[in-house]
Amino acid sequence: MKNRVKEYRARYDFSQETLASLINVSRQTIGFIEKNKMIPSTLLALKLSKVFQCKVEDLFILEECDE
Amino acid sequence: MNKFKLYHPVIMGIFYFCLLVFFSYVEFVVKNPKFAIVTIGTFKVHLFMTIIVLGYIAFSAFIVIYSYYFQKSNKGNLFSLKPPEINEDDEGTKAIYNTATKRIYMFYSSVIPLLLFIAFFLHMFLFQINIDMVIYVFLVILIIHYGIYYKVILEYLR
Numbered sequence: 001m002k003n004r005v006k007e008y009r010a011r012y013d014f015s016q017e018t019l020a021s022l023i024n025v026s027r028q029t030i031g032f033i034e035k036n037k038m039i040p041s042t043l044l045a046l047k048l049s050k051v052f053q054c055k056v057e058d059l060f061i062l063e064e065c066d067e
Numbered sequence: 068m069n070k071f072k073l074y075h076p077v078i079m080g081i082f083y084f085c086l087l088v089f090f091s092y093v094e095f096v097v098k099n100p101k102f103a104i105v106t107i108g109t110f111k112v113h114l115f116m117t118i119i120v121l122g123y124i125a126f127s128a129f130i131v132i133y134s135y136y137f138q139k140s141n142k143g144n145l146f147s148l149k150p151p152e153i154n155e156d157d158e159g160t161k162a163i164y165n166t167a168t169k170r171i172y173m174f175y176s177s178v179i180p181l182l183l184f185i186a187f188f189l190h191m192f193l194f195q196i197n198i199d200m201v202i203y204v205f206l207v208i209l210i211i212h213y214g215i216y217y218k219v220i221l222e223y224l225r
Contacts, residue, residue: 026068028224029159037223038162 023047080213167219
């Protein structure tokens with residue numbers, strides 16, 4: 001699964017720390033998500049989509065190997 | 068992320084490594100008493116006693132500092148059985164904990180049957196296993212255990 005969290009974060013000009021404080025996680029967790037080291041929970045994905053005012057599927061994209 | 072919780076495995080790994088070195092040294096000197104005192108120039112230094120005293124001071128200091136941070140990370144509870152590395156404050160730390168515990172489980176599920184087999188074989192056919200060996204094996208297992216945990220932390224943080 002790919003994600004576009006870093007791209008959206010840049011678009012909104014948020015630092016990892018700002019985004020982390022908006023969704024109540026640590027800065028490192030944002031780094032782990034951006035580097036694809038972890039898949040966030042549904043709750044966290046929904047919080048991210050709310051912050052970026054987009055759909056969850058715009059942020060997280062299934063790849064062929066996931067299907 | 069709480070630094071004490073995050074780096075707890077490396078703190079414990081170093082602690083058990085120091086304990087292993089200390090025990091090995093004490094056992095070595097007990098078996099070879101001539102190494103207890105070393106001569107540097109014209110001075111005779113009682114190295115063994117110096118290391119015992121320094122070891123005692125270092126151990127006491129570690130216990131005091133560790134207890135302070137342990138109770139701080141456990142909401143004032145000094146006698147909690149929950150290790151600080153079980154950190155579920157945040158999804159990132161949960162991911163580290165999940166990966167690390169999976170690997171440690173794999174380590175224990177392979178090393179314990181192997182050690183049982185080796186211990187049984189040595190005990191039955193070669194020699195009596197003494198308590199020193201058991202202590203060293205436990206210390207090495209603990210060092211590897213915390214090493215695995217810390218490796219996962221580094222993989223995530225890199």
